[in-house]
Amino acid sequence: MRISRIYQKDEVVDLGPVDLSLIEPLITKYKGKKGNMIPLLQGTQDIYGYLPRTAFEKIAADAGLNLSDMFGVATFYAQFRLKPVGKHIIKVCHGTACHVQNAKEITEALEEALKVKDGETTEDRFYTLESVACLGCCSLAPVMMIADTAYGKLTGNEATKIVKNIRIMESN
Amino acid sequence: MTKTTVTVGLGSCGIAAGAGKTYEKIKAMLDKEKMDFDLRKTSCIGMCYREPLVEIKDETGTYLYGDVSEDRAIEVIEKHINQKDPIRDYIVYTDLFDAPENNFITSQVKIVLRNCGYIDPESISDYESREGYKAMSKIASEKIAPEVVIQTVLDSGIRGRGGGGFPTGMKWKFANASKSAEKYIICNADEGDPGAFMDRSVLEGDPHSVLEGMIIAAYAIQANQGVIYCRAEYPLAIKRLNIALQQAREKSFLGKNICGIEGFNFDIYIKEGAGAFVCGEETALIASVEGERGMPRKRPPFPAVSGLYKKPTNINNVETFANIPWIIINGAAAYAAYGTEKSKGTKVFALAGKVRHSGLVEVPMGMTIREVIFRLGGGIKLDKKFKAVQLGGPSGGCIPEYLADTIVDYDSVNATGAIMGSGGMVVMDETTCMVDVAKFFLDFTRKESCGKCTFCRMGTMRMLEILERITNGLGVEGDIEKLEELAYQIKDNSLCGLGQTAPNPVLTTIKYFRDEYEAHIFHKKCPAKVCRPLLTYTVDPEKCTGCLVCLKNCPAKAITGERKKPHFIDQALCTKCGVCYTKCKFASIVLS
Numbered sequence: 001m002r003i004s005r006i007y008q009k010d011e012v013v014d015l016g017p018v019d020l021s022l023i024e025p026l027i028t029k030y031k032g033k034k035g036n037m038i039p040l041l042q043g044t045q046d047i048y049g050y051l052p053r054t055a056f057e058k059i060a061a062d063a064g065l066n067l068s069d070m071f072g073v074a075t076f077y078a079q080f081r082l083k084p085v086g087k088h089i090i091k092v093c094h095g096t097a098c099h100v101q102n103a104k105e106i107t108e109a110l111e112e113a114l115k116v117k118d119g120e121t122t123e124d125r126f127y128t129l130e131s132v133a134c135l136g137c138c139s140l141a142p143v144m145m146i147a148d149t150a151y152g153k154l155t156g157n158e159a160t161k162i163v164k165n166i167r168i169m170e171s172n
Numbered sequence: 173m174t175k176t177t178v179t180v181g182l183g184s185c186g187i188a189a190g191a192g193k194t195y196e197k198i199k200a201m202l203d204k205e206k207m208d209f210d211l212r213k214t215s216c217i218g219m220c221y222r223e224p225l226v227e228i229k230d231e232t233g234t235y236l237y238g239d240v241s242e243d244r245a246i247e248v249i250e251k252h253i254n255q256k257d258p259i260r261d262y263i264v265y266t267d268l269f270d271a272p273e274n275n276f277i278t279s280q281v282k283i284v285l286r287n288c289g290y291i292d293p294e295s296i297s298d299y300e301s302r303e304g305y306k307a308m309s310k311i312a313s314e315k316i317a318p319e320v321v322i323q324t325v326l327d328s329g330i331r332g333r334g335g336g337g338f339p340t341g342m343k344w345k346f347a348n349a350s351k352s353a354e355k356y357i358i359c360n361a362d363e364g365d366p367g368a369f370m371d372r373s374v375l376e377g378d379p380h381s382v383l384e385g386m387i388i389a390a391y392a393i394q395a396n397q398g399v400i401y402c403r404a405e406y407p408l409a410i411k412r413l414n415i416a417l418q419q420a421r422e423k424s425f426l427g428k429n430i431c432g433i434e435g436f437n438f439d440i441y442i443k444e445g446a447g448a449f450v451c452g453e454e455t456a457l458i459a460s461v462e463g464e465r466g467m468p469r470k471r472p473p474f475p476a477v478s479g480l481y482k483k484p485t486n487i488n489n490v491e492t493f494a495n496i497p498w499i500i501i502n503g504a505a506a507y508a509a510y511g512t513e514k515s516k517g518t519k520v521f522a523l524a525g526k527v528r529h530s531g532l533v534e535v536p537m538g539m540t541i542r543e544v545i546f547r548l549g550g551g552i553k554l555d556k557k558f559k560a561v562q563l564g565g566p567s568g569g570c571i572p573e574y575l576a577d578t579i580v581d582y583d584s585v586n587a588t589g590a591i592m593g594s595g596g597m598v599v600m601d602e603t604t605c606m607v608d609v610a611k612f613f614l615d616f617t618r619k620e621s622c623g624k625c626t627f628c629r630m631g632t633m634r635m636l637e638i639l640e641r642i643t644n645g646l647g648v649e650g651d652i653e654k655l656e657e658l659a660y661q662i663k664d665n666s667l668c669g670l671g672q673t674a675p676n677p678v679l680t681t682i683k684y685f686r687d688e689y690e691a692h693i694f695h696k697k698c699p700a701k702v703c704r705p706l707l708t709y710t711v712d713p714e715k716c717t718g719c720l721v722c723l724k725n726c727p728a729k730a731i732t733g734e735r736k737k738p739h740f741i742d743q744a745l746c747t748k749c750g751v752c753y754t755k756c757k758f759a760s761i762v763l764s
Contacts, residue, residue, distance in 0.1 A: 034481065037463035038446055042404070069464075076465040076622075078447035079404055095366030096562060096598045097524035099612050105754065133449070133616065134366035135405070137185045138524035138598075139220030139531055148407070150188035156754060 018052045027062045037065060037073055041080055050081040086121040086128040090146050090163065095134030097141040106142050107131060109156030110163060126167060176209040176230040176253065181223065181289060183216030183376050184408055185369075190241060191224035197242045198226070201249055209253055215377030215412075217289035219276060220531035222264050228252055238264035238273070276529060279548050281510060283518050284494045285534045288377030293412050296419040299380040305425055307500035308387055312431035321392040322348060325496065327504035329516030334360055334452070334489030335564065335593040336669070337515075337582040343486055346476035347393040350484035355395040357386050357440075358480065358487040360457060361402040361409070364449040365565030366616065368596030370520040371490040373532050375402070375409035378494065379416035383440065385493030387425060388500060390438040393486050398440035401457055404447065413442055449566070449620035453668045454479075454487045456622065467622045468668035489594070491520055511537035515581030525562075525598040526553050535580070542576040545599055556601040560684070564593025566613045566620075567673030569680030570606060589680040591673065605702035606685040607692055611639040613677035621670065628671030631662040635678060643703040647693035652682060701763045704748045708764050713738035715760035722752035722761065 026043040030036040040063065044055050051074055060067040074080040090110060094103045107118055110129055114122050121128040137143045140152025144159055151162055180186075180195040195213065202211050217225050222238030226248065229235075235258050237248050244262065251257050264273040282288075291298035299305070311321065326341030347355065359382060363371040375382060386398050402410055417440060420426045428437045443461050450456045451466040458480050460466035479485025495517065499507045508516045515537040521544060524530045528550035535544060541561055545551070552558045560570040569590030571578060578584050585592045600609065618632040635658050638651050659675030666672050682689060691697045698706040711722075711731075718736040730746040733739030741752070753761045 035443075035461055035463035038460070039444075039463075042444060042446065072465055073463070076448060080446065096565070096596065096609075096612070097367050097530070099366075100525050100598065100600055100604050100609070132405075133364070134368070136363075136369040136372050137188045137220075138367055138369060138522060139185055139223070140188055141524065141530075143188070150184075152188055 018048065018054050020054060020058050022047050023055055023058065024062075027059060031063045036063070037070060038077075040065075041070065041074055045080060048084075050084045053082075084121075084125075086125045088126065088146050088166065089128045089130055090144055091130050091132045091135065092159075093133075093135045093137070093141070093143040093145070094131045095136075095138060095141075097138035098134075098143060101141045103142040105156045106144060106154055106159045109160050110144075113160040113163060127163065174229075174231060176228065177212055178209050178249070178253075179212045179214050179227040179229070181215065181217045181225040181227075182213050183373060184406075185216065185220045186223045186225065187408075189220075189223035193242050194224045194226065194240050194245045197245045198249055201246065207249075207253060213292050213294070214289050215293045216373040216532060218280075218285065218373070218532035218534075219264065219273060219529070221529050222273065225264075228258075233268045234266060235263050235268075236265040236271075236273075237262045273529075276531075276533075276548055276550075279543075280534050281518050281536045282534050283498050283507070283510075284374060284381075284491050284520050285377070285532065286498065287381060288373060288532075291378065293377050293379055294415050296380060296416070296423060299378070303497075303501055304380055305384055305423075305497075307497035308384055308391075308425065308431055310500060311388065311391060312433050318348060318392045318394065321388060321500070324504045325392070325499060328499045328507040329504075329511070329514075330492065330495055330499065330507065331515060331582060332489060333491035333495070333519070333594070335567065335591060337592060340488060340492055343476060343488070344389065344392050346474065347395075347484050347486040350477050352484050354397070354481075354483045355393055356480045356483055356485040357390045357393070357395045357398040357438075358454075358457065358461070358485060359386055359398070359400040359493055360452065360454070360487055360489045361400055361406075362445045362451050362457060363403060363406075363490075363594065364452050364620075365567075365594055365596045367522065367524055367562070367598045368565060368594050369522045370532060370595050372406050372409055374490050374494050374520075375406065376412055379409075379413045380420065381494045381497055382413075382490055383416055383420055383425070385488075385496035386440060387430065387438060388496050389486060389488065389493065391430075391433070391436060393484070395486065396437055396439075398438060399461055399480070400440060400442045401445055401451070401461060402442055404444045410442060410444065417442070448622070449616070450622045450668070450670050453670060456668065457487065458485065465622070467624050468670075470667060491595075512579065512581045512584075514583055519580060519592070519595060521580075521595045521597045523549050523597050523599070526556065526601040526604070527551070527599040528553055537581045538579050540577045540579050541571060541597075544580065544597065545576070549599065552599065552601050556603065558599070559602050559604060560600045560606065562590075562598040562600065562609065562677075563596070564591040564673075564676070565596045566616050567591055567669065567676055568593045568596075569676045570600070570609065570684065571680070572684040575684075589676065589683055591676065603700055603702070605643075605698055605700035606681040606688050607639065607643055607698075608700075608702045610678045610681045611636065611643055614639060614674070617670065617674040621674070625666045625668075625671055627662045627665035628674060631658050632671075632674055634658055635662075635675065639678070642689065642692045643698075643705070645692070645696045645703075645705045647689075649693065651693055652686070652689050656682065704750055707748060708743065709741055709746055709748065709750070709752060710762050710764065711739050711741055712760045712762050715758050717758055717760070719757070721755050721757070725751050725755045727751065 224240045226237045226240045322344045331337045430436045448466045451460045456466040456468040475485040520534045533548045614636045621628045623629045716738040723731040728747045730742045
């Protein structure tokens with residue numbers, strides 16, 4: 001249930017220059033340590049929400065890692081993103097329990113309501129819709145999670161309503 | 173007189189069900205009205221289907237309230253605490269009288285989950301009050317030699333709970349035999365199976381038991397460094413583990429000369445996984461801890477000889493470690509008293525799917541699947557017909573209803589073609605299409621295949637294509653045979669467990685539900701009415717009120733009709749998207 005992590009040129013969104021000084025403490029902390037590549041990338045993603053190309057280059061140069069190794073690791077694991085995401089990520093669970101209880105309906109309803117496909121970000125960069133393998137709340141299936149809050153026992157309509165309400169609440 | 177305590181279950185699923193708000197509400201009442209009770213937190217009690225759960229313990233006994241929403245919390249506290257009048261209707265379990273869920277609790281044997289739901293996971297003294305760290309103290313005070321610890325674990329008969337089922341004592345013995353100044357203990361908490369959440373509950377509910385298990389293992393094999401490889405998707409588990417680690421260090425259960433044992437130095441750190449199912453495989457996990465792509469490598473050498481950073485390494489699963497302190501305190505014989513001849517002890521299952529009581533259950537090995545689903549699980553939701561149960565996640569298989577009297581132990585489950593796996597048990601009813609389930613799992617393994625072995629990388633892709641064709645109504649004669657052939661080739665030619673077991677869901681569904689495959693291929697029908705391209709949508713003129721909703725929503729403009737007159741679906745235009753079916757408020761769209 002991974003989203004496409006392949007770098008697509010035509011979809012590059014320019015969000016202005018990336019402030020690379022933010023990752024300097026991170027590099028100092030992990031530089032030269034064994035097995036530091038994944039924590040470095042995780043830390044970078046925590047700061048920017050994704051892995052900007054310029055950050056890759058800086059880490060490679062400053063921490064002495066290979067750019068190709070880093071890209072290999074970043075594209076291997078589902079957690080890493082190479083594209084910027086919306087303000088909120090909607091994670092729709094497609095684990096076994098959710099699948100047999102019609103998780104597809106939730107994704108389809110949200111795709112229709114947000115006018116995006118699975119894995120994409122809305123035009124206003126507010127939501128990114130994503131499918132994940134299992135959120136571990138199987139007893140509440142079907143489940144979706146937005147900003148660490150899980151919503152359970154959903155129907156397509158309810159999911160749409162929750163998503164709309166969050167947008168309204170935050171625009172006020 | 174003991175003081176009344178009110179305990180709120182704050183595990184991940186409790187919080188998802190609103191337990192956080194319930195806790196805040198009760199706390200506000202306690203602060204405002206100066207009531208006389210202790211408010212405490214605990215983690216998952218296992219009864220996920222009744223969350224949020226609140227337990228009240230007073231001088232008369234223990235009462236567990238279910239479905240305690242914010243409003244209900246006020247009512248419960250008001251009546252029970254202030255008026256000393258327990259609300260019988262909301263009580264789901266008590267030791268005093270017959271409550272609806274008594275069976276759920278009393279049918280279980282709790283060894284791994286001995287503290288889950290009883291202690292505050294963020295308090296080391298709570299853990300110590302329930303024999304916590306007693307096993308480690310016992311080893312220190314009685315000067316039990318590492319070899320004796322290993323022998324005890326061997327005698328208990330415990331087998332790896334991560335799914336492999338390899339005897340834990342043997343693993344320790346091998347790691348102990350490897351000579352090296354540096355050795356590692358790794359706890360595999362990369363619970364990637366969709367539909368399994370046992371490890372998460374243990375880590376959230378009783379992190380110290382896992383730490384103590386790791387410390388004992390470190391003592392047994394003389395390791396000096398421990399790593400917990402935990403999924404990043406479990407933030408609460410990571411937070412509580414960090415608290416537990418800090419507390420254990422303060423009390424010198426981690427660090428130098430642990431428990432006064434001269435020269436026993438050991439510490440643990442947490443490594444967050446980055447989301448790759450294959451990292452549950454031990455050599456892939458090691459590669460990931462080292463910061464590489466998580467790809468498995470050839471064995472031997474086994475990790476016990478050359479593992480993390482090429483040093484001897486012992487890897488066990490969360491549940492295995494949580495068993496260890498209990499075994500040391502109570503003895504191998506007490507543990508081996510539970511279970512069957514070749515599978516000892518208990519197993520935790522995550523019950524989910526179309527079962528009434530989804531949640532976490534721990535049962536002795538040897539219970540039948542039917543008992544687990546019907547006695548503990550309360551049967552099938554909406555009284556539908558029980559069809560199959562999926563055991564072992566993407567590596568496992570589906571066991572049909574007529575084999576439900578199979579007992580749960582490693583060998584009996586393996587004989588059906590499924591595997592015990594880590595303990596996910598997803599129940600399916602008559603509305604689940606088995607071909608669709610097989611497709612679902614294969615889609616998962618196809619995406620999660622690391623790509624190293626061609627048979628796994630390409631084979632799963634080809635199998636998925638065939639399954640997609642079948643569910644789209646384009647299946648042809650010979651597809652089933654082709655699936656089987658590919659399945660055996662993938663099993664034979666893959667390096668690691670992921671590839672070797674990936675075809676299991678397809679093989680078991682073909683074995684037990686061949687008729688469903690044939691219905692899809694030859695009759696172009698989906699008996700469970702799941703695969704949309706094989707369905708026909710028609711309007712029931714008796715029920716249709718002519719409200720125009722389906723007509724307006726139909727993206728293909730296949731529906732015609734006038735207001736207040738039955739509508740009609742043009743089959744030539746219908747794209748079978750199902751919008752009319754979900755939008756109709758009068759259930760007048762018929763699937764066939």
